[in-house]
Amino acid sequence: xxxxxxxxxxxxxxxxxxxxxxxxxxxxxxxxxxxxxxxxxxxxxxxxxxxxxxxxxxxxxxxxxxxxxxxxxxxxxxxxxxxxxxxxxxxxxxxxxxxxxxxxxxxxxxxxxxxxxxxxxxxxxxxxxxxxxxxxxxxxxxxxxxxxxxxxxxxxxxxxxxxxxxxxxxxxxxxxxxxxxxxxxxxxxxxxxxxxxxxxxxxxxxxxxxxxxxxxxxxxxxxxxxxxxxxxxxxxxxxxxxxxxxxxxxxxxxxxxxxxxxxxxxxxxxxxxxxxxxxxxxxxxxxxxxxxxxxxxxxxxxxxxxxxxxxxxxxxxxx
Amino acid sequence: xxxxxxxxxxxxxxxxxxxxxxxxxxxxxxxxxxxxxxxxxxxxxxxxxxxxxxxxxxxxxxxxxxxxxxxxxxxxxxxxxxxxxxxxxxxxxxxxxxxxxxxxxxxxxxxxxxxxxxxxxxxxxxxxxxxxxxxxxxxxxxxxxxxxxxx
Numbered sequence: 001x002x003x004x005x006x007x008x009x010x011x012x013x014x015x016x017x018x019x020x021x022x023x024x025x026x027x028x029x030x031x032x033x034x035x036x037x038x039x040x041x042x043x044x045x046x047x048x049x050x051x052x053x054x055x056x057x058x059x060x061x062x063x064x065x066x067x068x069x070x071x072x073x074x075x076x077x078x079x080x081x082x083x084x085x086x087x088x089x090x091x092x093x094x095x096x097x098x099x100x101x102x103x104x105x106x107x108x109x110x111x112x113x114x115x116x117x118x119x120x121x122x123x124x125x126x127x128x129x130x131x132x133x134x135x136x137x138x139x140x141x142x143x144x145x146x147x148x149x150x151x152x153x154x155x156x157x158x159x160x161x162x163x164x165x166x167x168x169x170x171x172x173x174x175x176x177x178x179x180x181x182x183x184x185x186x187x188x189x190x191x192x193x194x195x196x197x198x199x200x201x202x203x204x205x206x207x208x209x210x211x212x213x214x215x216x217x218x219x220x221x222x223x224x225x226x227x228x229x230x231x232x233x234x235x236x237x238x239x240x241x242x243x244x245x246x247x248x249x250x251x252x253x254x255x256x257x258x259x260x261x262x263x264x265x266x267x268x269x270x271x272x273x274x275x276x277x278x279x280x281x282x283x284x285x286x287x288x289x290x291x292x293x294x295x296x297x298x299x300x301x302x303x304x305x306x307x308x309x310x311x312x313x314x315x316x317x318x319x
Numbered sequence: 320x321x322x323x324x325x326x327x328x329x330x331x332x333x334x335x336x337x338x339x340x341x342x343x344x345x346x347x348x349x350x351x352x353x354x355x356x357x358x359x360x361x362x363x364x365x366x367x368x369x370x371x372x373x374x375x376x377x378x379x380x381x382x383x384x385x386x387x388x389x390x391x392x393x394x395x396x397x398x399x400x401x402x403x404x405x406x407x408x409x410x411x412x413x414x415x416x417x418x419x420x421x422x423x424x425x426x427x428x429x430x431x432x433x434x435x436x437x438x439x440x441x442x443x444x445x446x447x448x449x450x451x452x453x454x455x456x457x458x459x460x461x462x463x464x465x466x467x468x469x470x
Contacts, residue, residue, distance in 0.1 A: 120454020196343030
């Protein structure tokens with residue numbers, strides 16, 4: 001991650017934070033892979049365990065997307081991608097938010113159908129070292145293992161996610177939190193089954209699905225805002241980021257008579273300052289394109305101001 | 320550190336329960352059978368031979384031992400499979416046996432045991448299982464434990 005290839009060059013402390021986040025996410029992938037493997041062998045025919053397993057599988061997505069976008073966003077702009085690759089982060093965040101939403105919907109559906117059909121989960125025994133033991137014990141052990149790494153790693157991610165303004169990392173931390181909640185619900189459910197309450201784990205899963213759905217929906221809203229060039233949002237709420245508000249005010253003061261538009265590309269904020277009469281530019285340009293079939297598509301021409309240019313700003317816009 | 324408290328509690332709770340009888344039957348099949356009748360559903364009708372459909376020697380050995388363990392008398396009930404599955408769901412039959420393949424398409428309606436024996440199905444060797452009423456985990460666990468003891 002040399003400064004040369006990084007676009008734009010990040011401050012040293014941010015680069016260090018990014019390196020740390022990459023390490024945490026690699027650890028996350030390793031642990032999740034081991035959890036997926038363990039759960040696969042003990043899930044038996046239990047629906048609750050299958051749900052927990054699919055959820056663990058889904059939670060592989062955000063760390064992978066984070067690593068992918070952390071690598072791709074550093075690439076310099078090219079002829080084919082003149083704006084660079086910052087929005088890889090936006091796209092990855094949208095996918096991660098969708099994964100969370102899908103997980104919530106899936107959990108809700110599974111638990112409701114189990115309750116409605118009054119499906120009694122059947123859990124038999126396995127032979128382990130010559131002893132016949134109830135598979136439920138193994139499931140509880142497996143679920144307990146599936147709870148601990150996400151709790152630790154999820155908490156480790158919260159701070160770098162804020163520091164780096166990284167929404168994928170933030171979603172991943174949410175997903176890890178959901179992971180440990182479903183893990184605990186799974187354990188509670190199996191204890192319930194052991195006690196003869198067949199509805200126990202479906203009921204636990206139903207409660208948890210609401211919190212997962214809520215996170216999924218709010219993350220999807222933020223991700224959609226970003227993809228639709230909305231003003232920069234907070235990491236965990238669909239509200240405009242205070243930094244963006246301050247920047248907009250400052251730019252309005254500096255360039256009176258101009259529109260200030262802010263948007264987010266991945267973790268970066270972009271500001272566009274355009275003369276308020278931008279539709280006139282369009283007419284001019286349309287006239288210049290004179291009769292071309294494609295002229296109607298030009299809706300805006302923006303002009304990036306630099307400090308030196310701003311001093312001797314010409315009255316008429318330069319195209 | 321409410322989070323850690325929750326985590327610790329949920330891990331300790333199952334251990335505390337280990338002393339109790341685990342798992343339980345939601346419909347108490349085991350308690351019902353103990354000292355009474357073990358109603359075994361067998362596919363097909365057989366007026367002539369009362370044991371028809373239950374020829375598999377290992378399955379018979381397991382059932383005999385299981386009934387002994389529960390101090391229960393085996394009662395065979397021959398019927399068409401859909402009738403048996405419905406009766407199992409209602410608790411009128413305690414167990415379905417008789418070369419029931421592991422890959423049975425009825426799997427979602429039955430609580431299947433671990434493989435008990437083997438049989439031939441369309442030229443292939445398949446593992447056979449017993450079916451219990453779904454969720455009767457205590458009954459199933461004891462059945463599987465007994466099966467593990469039968470060589």
